[in-house]
Each structure stands twice: as C-alpha cells, then as structure tokens.
Amino acid sequence: MFESQQTTGYVVLCALGLLLFIHRYWLRSSGNLNLPPGPPGNRLSVGPNIVRQFNEWANEYGPIFSFKNGRQRIVVLTTYQAAVDVMQKHGSDLADRPRTVAAGEILSGDMRTLLVGAGERLKKLRRALHSQLQASAARQYAPLQRRNAKDYVRNMLADPEHHLDHGRTYAASVIMELTYSKTTPTTYSDPEVKEVVKCLGNFFEALRIGRYLVDALPFLKYIPFGGVAELKKRHEDELSLFESQLFATKDRMAKNATQPCFATYLFEHQKEYELSDAELAYLAGSMFGAGSDTTASGLGIITMAAATHPHELKKVQAQLDEVVGRDRMPNFDDEPVLTQVTAFVLEVHRWRLIAPFGFAHKATKDIPWRDYIIPSGSIVYGNHWTIMHDPDVFAEPETFNPDRWLDEKGRIRDDLKHFDFGFGRRVCPGQYVAERSLFINTALMFWAFNIREDPAAPIDTMSFTDGSVVHPQPFRVSIEARNPNLREILEADVD
Numbered sequence: 443m444f445e446s447q448q449t450t451g452y453v454v455l456c457a458l459g460l461l462l463f464i465h466r467y468w469l470r471s472s473g474n475l476n477l478p479p480g481p482p483g484n485r486l487s488v489g490p491n492i493v494r495q496f497n498e499w500a501n502e503y504g505p506i507f508s509f510k511n512g513r514q515r516i517v518v519l520t521t522y523q524a525a526v527d528v529m530q531k532h533g534s535d536l537a538d539r540p541r542t543v544a545a546g547e548i549l550s551g552d553m554r555t556l557l558v559g560a561g562e563r564l565k566k567l568r569r570a571l572h573s574q575l576q577a578s579a580a581r582q583y584a585p586l587q588r589r590n591a592k593d594y595v596r597n598m599l600a601d602p603e604h605h606l607d608h609g610r611t612y613a614a615s616v617i618m619e620l621t622y623s624k625t626t627p628t629t630y631s632d633p634e635v636k637e638v639v640k641c642l643g644n645f646f647e648a649l650r651i652g653r654y655l656v657d658a659l660p661f662l663k664y665i666p667f668g669g670v671a672e673l674k675k676r677h678e679d680e681l682s683l684f685e686s687q688l689f690a691t692k693d694r695m696a697k698n699a700t701q702p703c704f705a706t707y708l709f710e711h712q713k714e715y716e717l718s719d720a721e722l723a724y725l726a727g728s729m730f731g732a733g734s735d736t737t738a739s740g741l742g743i744i745t746m747a748a749a750t751h752p753h754e755l756k757k758v759q760a761q762l763d764e765v766v767g768r769d770r771m772p773n774f775d776d777e778p779v780l781t782q783v784t785a786f787v788l789e790v791h792r793w794r795l796i797a798p799f800g801f802a803h804k805a806t807k808d809i810p811w812r813d814y815i816i817p818s819g820s821i822v823y824g825n826h827w828t829i830m831h832d833p834d835v836f837a838e839p840e841t842f843n844p845d846r847w848l849d850e851k852g853r854i855r856d857d858l859k860h861f862d863f864g865f866g867r868r869v870c871p872g873q874y875v876a877e878r879s880l881f882i883n884t885a886l887m888f889w890a891f892n893i894r895e896d897p898a899a900p901i902d903t904m905s906f907t908d909g910s911v912v913h914p915q916p917f918r919v920s921i922e923a924r925n926p927n928l929r930e931i932l933e934a935d936v937d
C-alpha cells in the first residue's frame with residue numbers, strides 16, 4: 443500500500459517535471475520566453491546615481507528588470523531568490539565581464555583581475571589569488587591583522603576625530619604588508635600610498651559610464667589622442683609604479699631581507715602560473731585597489747552602526763565581557779564564541795552595502811529564469827542593495843538587527859548569506875581576509891570603547907560617496923575608553 447502510494451508520487455512528480463520542461467522548451471522555441479520588463483527606450487545614461495535609479499526601477503518592475511544602454515542589454519536582479527537562482531546557480535554562465543575599453547583594456551592593459559574576462563588568464567590570476575587568500579591561507583595573517591587592529595584602537599584613543607582616516611590606515615597597512623611585506627608604518631600620507639590611491643582614483647574615474655568616449659566608440663582605441671592618450675599615459679605610470687613595488691620586494695628577497703608575502707609567492711611560482719612580470723605587477727598592485735578601499739569603508743560603516751545603535755553595541759559588549767573579560771583583549775581564538783560580534787558585522791554587510799549595486803557580469807549563455815530569458819551577451823548585475831533589503835527574506839529590512847543572523851541557540855545561521863562580496867565564479871577572493879579584518883577590529887573596538895553619536899551632530903546613515911565602492915561621508919562620534927587601564931593593557935598585550 444505504502445509502496446504503491448510512493449510510486450504514484452514519483453510518477454506525478456516526473457509528469458510535473460516533464461510538463462515544466464515542455465512548457466519551457468515551448469516558450470523558448472516559440473520565442474515566447476520574455477525579456478525581463480524594464481524602462482522603455484534606450485537608456486544611454488542611467489544617471490549619476492545608479493544606486494537610486496536601480497532601486498527605483500526595482501520598485502517599479504520587480505525581481506528582474508532590463509533595459510538597453512546603447513547596443514547593450516543590461517539585466518538587473520533585485521531579490522534574494524533571483525540572486526540565488528541566477529547569480530549563484532548560473533555562476534559559470536556569468537563568469538565573464540563586459541568589455542571595458544577605457545578602464546580595462548587601455549588603463550589596466552587588460553591585466554586588472556577585476557575586469558579580466560573569463561578565460562585562461564583569469565583562471566591563472568584567480569588561482570594565484572586563491573592560494574594566498576582562501577580560508578585556510580587567510581589564517582596566516584592573524585598576527586599582522588591583530589597588530590594593526592591594536593594600532594587602530596591606539597589611533598582612535600589618541601585622535602577620535604579622524605576615525606575614518608584610521609580605518610584607511612589600518613586597511614592600507616595590512617594590504618601593503620600582506621602583498622609586499624612592507625613593515626614600515628603605512629599611512630595615507632605616505633608618498634607610495636598616495637601614488638597608489640591616485641591610480642585607484644583614475645581607475646574608478648575610467649569605470650564611470652560615459653566618462654571616456656572610447657567606451658562607446660572602441661575603434662578610437664587606435665587613435666592615441668585626447669582621452670585615449672591620457673589613459674595610455676596613466677597606464678604606463680601605473681605599471682611602472684606596480685613594477686617598482688614588486689621589484690623592490692624581489693631585491694629584498696635576493697638579500698634574504700623579506701618575510702614571505704604575496705609578491706614573494708608570485709616570484710617563486712611565476713613559471714608555474716606562466717605569468718609575465720607585468721601581469722605579476724598588476725596582480726600584486728591591484729590588491730590595494732580591491733582590498734584596501736573596501737575594508738576601510740567597512741570599518742567606517744561599523745563605527746556608524748555602533749554609534750547609531752547603542753542597544754546593539756551593548757549586546758556585543760555584554761558577550762565580550764562574559765567571554766573575554768576586561769583584563770585582556772579579544773583575539774582570533776575567541777571568534778567561534780563571539781557570535782554577537784560576527785552577527786553585528788554580518789548585519790553591517792546587509793544594512794549598508796560597500797559595493798551597493800555590485801559589479802557587472804556578462805552572460806555567455808541564454809539563462810532562463812521563471813518566464814524570462816536573460817539573453818547571452820547581456821550585462822548582468824545582482825543589485826546588492828535591493829537583494830539585501832529584500833523584505834521576503836529580511837523582515838523590516840531598514841532596521842539594523844544583528845539578531846536576524848542568529849538561530850534560536852544563538853549560533854550563526856548557515857541558511858542565510860550576504861552578497862556584499864559578490865557572486866558565483868567572480869566572488870571576492872579576498873573575502874576571508876576581509877571578514878577576519880572586520881571581525882578583529884570590531885571585537886577590539888567594542889571591547890575597548892563606548893562609541894556614541896554626538897547629539898550636536900546627528901549622523902545621516904544614508905550619506906555616502908557615489909561610485910562602485912562607497913564610503914560614509916565624514917561624521918562625528920564620541921569615543922570613550924571602557925577601561926581606565928586601556929593604555930596599560932594595550933602595551934602589555936603581545937601577539
């Protein structure tokens with residue numbers, strides 16, 4: 443009896459599956475799978491504030507919308523489920539990047555990982571990155587991350603007004619040491635760092651839609667005047683900067699005067715990866731662009747969230763007091779039990795996105811989703827902001843609520859994800875290093891300080907810079923040590 447019921451169940455399921463398949467096949471073959479809905483006409487420019495525009499269209503058109511930008515079709519996914527179904531499950535069909543002539547081909551000589559299209563070169567670059575940044579490798583940076591996080595605490599204690607700059611200093615120092623084994627103190631005013639930051643500014647400028655005519659008229663690439671000449675010059679300057687940093691490390695290697703780092707690893711494995719000197723220089727050089735700016739922004743948002751949500755800060759501090767106590771500072775070994783710290787950071791990733799509309803992927807196959815088709819060749823964005831504010835998954839999405847990341851036993855939920863690090867095959871390779879940076883700084887900062895909003899200067903938590911990676915606009919906070927012996931404990935602490 444039970445067996446026959448089970449068999450009938452299977453038959454019904456198979457029949458339903460077959461019907462669905464036939465329906466899809468019929469829709470596709472009859473050309474009836476629709477293009478996703480979207481604003482009419484040709485949107486040659488989506489306006490200066492892409493985040494706002496994408497959010498408005500998400501409200502109007504729902505989980506998926508599309509529009510034409512010149513000859514290019516752009517498709518945007520706006521809900522959590524759409525992101526899982528398309529960006530994650532079709533990761534291999536979306537591993538490519540759209541062509542960017544100004545930023546990718548000319549300025550970066552087609553060597554900046556972020557913009558390299560799918561293919562052999564990308565595989566080699568990502569393999570090299572992965573070997574040094576994957577979860578197990580990321581653990582080796584614990585001492586350097588914690589040492590710099592303590593400097594962050596020291597800087598906050600001495601000069602709370604410049605808290606955003608201290609976040610930048612932390613992020614720059616960690617990346618410079620991890621990449622080139624640079625151990626001399628790093629600040630944003632260092633000439634070397636200033637040069638790298640200038641290159642990063644040039645890069646984001648070149649990425650801006652409509653900034654360079656050559657993106658609309660690629661043949662201009664071969665006529666080196668005006669914008670193209672400027673981009674070529676910037677490429678030469680950038681390459682020579684990245685090469686000088688890389689070869690300085692090689693010189694130190696020859697003198698046995700360097701610690702192992704990403705650059706030394708690259709030289710030792712250059713033959714295996716079959717990468718040229720210029721490719722190595724870019725691979726190492728663009729770590730700063732990808733890893734420093736983003737991490738610094740994350741630290742700023744954490745301070746913003748703490749100052750504007752005192753109740754949530756207190757909850758984290760209560761756990762810190764219980765697990766760590768007041769006589770020593772937290773460390774990475776405490777991480778598994780400091781679930782409130784992890785939940786706070788996860789909620790920061792959801793609440794205010796560091797890369798709010800994500801980075802462009804390119805479809806290399808037709809991708810069906812529900813009754814729609816994402817045509818091969820489309821540029822596809824998973825809109826991080828709306829995905830992480832999807833009310834079907836995150837109740838009251840505007841509310842900063844770290845508890846949503848915890849299960850009933852207070853453990854971190856494993857059925858929920860944030861997409862601040864992107865998707866599928868192009869997911870951020872630095873995510874483990876970044877997560878550990880945000881964890882240790884949050885643990886140390888919240889252990890050390892009460893962070894408060896200054897009632898005379900209320901914080902606008904929606905006030906951010908524009909761009910692919912955004913930063914909080916400057917805001918004031920009051921920072922007060924929780925322990926009168928903070929300085930002594932800091933000095934006595936050894937890694």
Ligand code: HEM
Pocket residue numbers: 555556557558568571575728729732733734736737740796797800801802862863864865866867868869870871872873875876877
């Ligand atoms: C909180 C900090 C960070 C955030 C929010 C972040 C976010 C992202 C995002 C959204 C992408 C693009 C993913 C996509 O296309 O779907 C990306 C790519 C990348 N990130 Fe990160 N990132 C962070 C930190 C780092 C760090 C610390 C490093 C290096 C140490 C790093 C290295 C890279 C690289 C090399 C890429 C290009 C990968 C590719 O295009 O294949 N990132 N990151």
